[in-house]
Amino acid sequence: MSGEIAMAISTLSAAQTIANGLVATRDQALVLTVKTDLLQKLHEVQQTLFALQIQNQELLQRNRELEQTNLELQQRITAMDEYELIPLIGGVSVLAAKPGNGGSHRPPYFCYACQQQGKKSPLHFEPPEFGDSSFHSFLRCQIEPRHSIAMPGSTTPEDLRF
Ligand SMILES: [Zn+2]
DSSP: OHHHHHHHHHHHHHHHHHHHHHTTOOOHHHHHHHHHHHHHHHHHHHHHHHHHHHHHHHHHHHHHHHHHHHHHHHHHHHHHHHEEEEEOSTTOEEEEEOOSTTOOOOSOEEOHHHHHTTOOOBEEEEOOGGGOTTSOEEEEESSOGGGOEEEOTTOOGGGGTO
8 A cells, every 4th residue: 555655655746846847837738638648647646646545435334344353362261261171961961150269050041052143042841852861852942943952861950950
């Protein structure tokens, strides 16, 4: 961008030099030619400045977007300080608030996959279909069904401290 500014300035000083030379001349045709040339150069300078303004706007916009992203990442880091990934049963891991003063982790539990995407989704316990423990019970993600965690059908809410 600074190269373009330097070029715009040198174009303007060239135009100034030509204009100074004009004072001495009485040749109307030459005056017209030089005047046209000056207007052309002025137009080029305006185009360059306009392009620079647009570039500047784009950079400001990009900067705003990056600041917003930074803010969101900071909020996620803060959220991670308050929650931790804990194993429940059978290799199932969920996010839970850090317990105070040596207590144990308790619901609500949150979906780790959603947390990775900056969302906070509580997991709801769902017993096996027909109350038949040969089917799975689930911890259901409230945002994305595919995140739901299957557990042995014999799992009870009490097992998970619900
Ligand atoms: Zn989820």
